[in-house]
Amino acid sequence: MSESRNTSALVRPKVKAPKEMERGAAASPAPGASPEDIALVQRLLAGEEAAFASLVDQYHSGLLRLAMMFLADRAGAEEVLQETWVAVLEGLSSFEGRSSLKTWVFGILANRARTRAVREGRSVPFSSLAEAGREHEPAVDPSRFQPNGGWAEPPRHWENDTPEKLVMRREALRRLELAIAELPANQRAVVTLRDVDGLDSKEVCNVLEISETNQRVLLHRARSKLRRVLEDCVDWT
Amino acid sequence: MLTCQELTELVTDYLEGRMSFVKRLGFELHLGMCARCRAYLRQMKMTVRTLGKLPAEPMPAEVRQELLARFRRLGRGGPSKARGSWKACVLSALERAVGARRGWLPVATILLSLVAAVFLTGARAGPLGEGRVCLFTELAGGLLPFALVSLLAASSRSRVSPAAGAAVASFGGLAGYLLLQVTCGLTHAAPHVLAFHVGGVLLATALAAASSRAHLLWWPR
Numbered sequence: 001m002s003e004s005r006n007t008s009a010l011v012r013p014k015v016k017a018p019k020e021m022e023r024g025a026a027a028s029p030a031p032g033a034s035p036e037d038i039a040l041v042q043r044l045l046a047g048e049e050a051a052f053a054s055l056v057d058q059y060h061s062g063l064l065r066l067a068m069m070f071l072a073d074r075a076g077a078e079e080v081l082q083e084t085w086v087a088v089l090e091g092l093s094s095f096e097g098r099s100s101l102k103t104w105v106f107g108i109l110a111n112r113a114r115t116r117a118v119r120e121g122r123s124v125p126f127s128s129l130a131e132a133g134r135e136h137e138p139a140v141d142p143s144r145f146q147p148n149g150g151w152a153e154p155p156r157h158w159e160n161d162t163p164e165k166l167v168m169r170r171e172a173l174r175r176l177e178l179a180i181a182e183l184p185a186n187q188r189a190v191v192t193l194r195d196v197d198g199l200d201s202k203e204v205c206n207v208l209e210i211s212e213t214n215q216r217v218l219l220h221r222a223r224s225k226l227r228r229v230l231e232d233c234v235d236w237t
Numbered sequence: 238m239l240t241c242q243e244l245t246e247l248v249t250d251y252l253e254g255r256m257s258f259v260k261r262l263g264f265e266l267h268l269g270m271c272a273r274c275r276a277y278l279r280q281m282k283m284t285v286r287t288l289g290k291l292p293a294e295p296m297p298a299e300v301r302q303e304l305l306a307r308f309r310r311l312g313r314g315g316p317s318k319a320r321g322s323w324k325a326c327v328l329s330a331l332e333r334a335v336g337a338r339r340g341w342l343p344v345a346t347i348l349l350s351l352v353a354a355v356f357l358t359g360a361r362a363g364p365l366g367e368g369r370v371c372l373f374t375e376l377a378g379g380l381l382p383f384a385l386v387s388l389l390a391a392s393s394r395s396r397v398s399p400a401a402g403a404a405v406a407s408f409g410g411l412a413g414y415l416l417l418q419v420t421c422g423l424t425h426a427a428p429h430v431l432a433f434h435v436g437g438v439l440l441a442t443a444l445a446a447a448s449s450r451a452h453l454l455w456w457p458r
Contacts, residue, residue, distance in 0.1 A: 052308045053305060056301060056305075057296070057301075060296045060300075060301075061294045061295075061296065062293070065294075078300075082304075085304055085307070086307065086311075089307075090311070138245075138246070139248070140245045140277075145240075145241065148240065149240025149241055149242040149243060150240060150241050150242075151241045151273045151274075154273035154276065155273060155276045155277045155280055156276075157276060158283060161283075162283075163283060163286040163287040163289070164290060167290045167291060167292065173291075173292075176287070176288075195285050196289065198289060201253060216250065216253055216255060219249055219253075220246075220248070220249035220250075223249060223281060223284055223285065224248075224281075226284050226288065227280050227281055227284040230283070230284055230287060
């Protein structure tokens with residue numbers, strides 16, 4: 001009981017009501033549990049094992065990735081992940097649907113991983129981001145532009161490839177995954193949560209405890225780099 | 238006028254919907270005229286979609302088995318995880334009652350002990366002796382329908398809201414009140430009617446609201 005209160009107390013205050021959403025956040029839908037989330041929680045509370053299995057299958061790899069961003073060692077990350085699942089099960093009855101189930105679960109993991117990282121004297125890579133964001137990293141290689149800012153070497157057409165086809169090609173997939181792994185930790189965290197795991201910007205800011213502006217700068221740099229990698233993999237015949 | 242190079246730095250602001258109206262107008266004007274930048278924007282969108290299609294790292298089978306086993310051990314993950322004994326059940330219900338609404342529990346306890354005192358003194362004559370039958374009728378009239386509704390709701394895995402619980406109990410209590418108008422010989426005595434007839438309806442309503450708020454009658458299976 002006390003366990004579940006702890007976890008929910010840690011997560012809840014950070015999820016703001018839709019009213020407090022910043023202006024113009026058109027790209028990020030208002031947080032809140034969907035009817036599917038509520039139904040899933042009901043099934044979990046009723047002890048349906050299939051519901052838990054689907055939850056685990058859906059979130060486990062994303063959660064492990066996030067844990068690995070806080071904790072370099074895999075064993076520690078896996079331990080935090082186990083703790084998170086137990087905390088989720090024990091805290092389910094206090095899930096109020098103010099955030100999506102996904103944000104709630106990811107938030108519990110982030111809090112636990114952060115606490116553990118601090119306890120182990122590790123610096124958490126996402127809190128000291130403001131400075132890291134200052135130096136200029138162009139989205140596109142400047143040599144591809146003319147002095148007047150127009151394209152000298154314009155982007156090629158990708159129309160023959162779809163995302164589905166791209167990830168089926170082993171070489172493209174390998175290079176993309178390698179490029180993600182080589183991103184600076186903060187950019188990797190943001191782009192993974194946003195684009196791979198599908199959280200919205202507000203949720204990513206809450207989970208990583210970074211500002212909205214910071215989140216956007218990091219996302220921009222990460223996406224720009226990954227686009228460059230894909231541009232080299234794409235089939236333009 | 239926005240250059241192509243500048244546009245590539247603004248793509249994320251654009252996709253995130255974080256642009257002022259004027260800036261967005263300039264951005265879209267440039268896009269409308271520049272096929273190369275349109276291609277660039279499409280590439281960025283495709284990059285995002287490709288990232289969403291990355292295959293997930295498969296979870297080791299033994300980790301999955303261990304988690305599912307833990308789920309079973311946790312006693313089906315309900316609100317009260319120690320549901321082995323009645324004692325644990327009552328304790329967790331009390332805990333939920335206190336946690337849910339601190340004000341209700343003391344009030345309910347006081348009222349309940351008053352009722353218990355009336356019954357235990359065994360007074361057969363006098364105002365208390367006359368009153369206990371009336372009070373019992375009211376409580377039974379109010380709380381029995383409430384318990385029935387709660388159990389029905391629990392069997393379909395839902396809960397009765399405090400407002401609905403109070404409504405059911407007050408209707409039941411009101412029915413009891415009407416019954417007492419016929420069966421009770423003391424309807425002319427205002428203190429008796431106020432204390433036991435009206436008080437009984439209010440007590441049943443309050444108890445129903447408190448217990449539905451604390452989910453006292455809700456057990457997940």
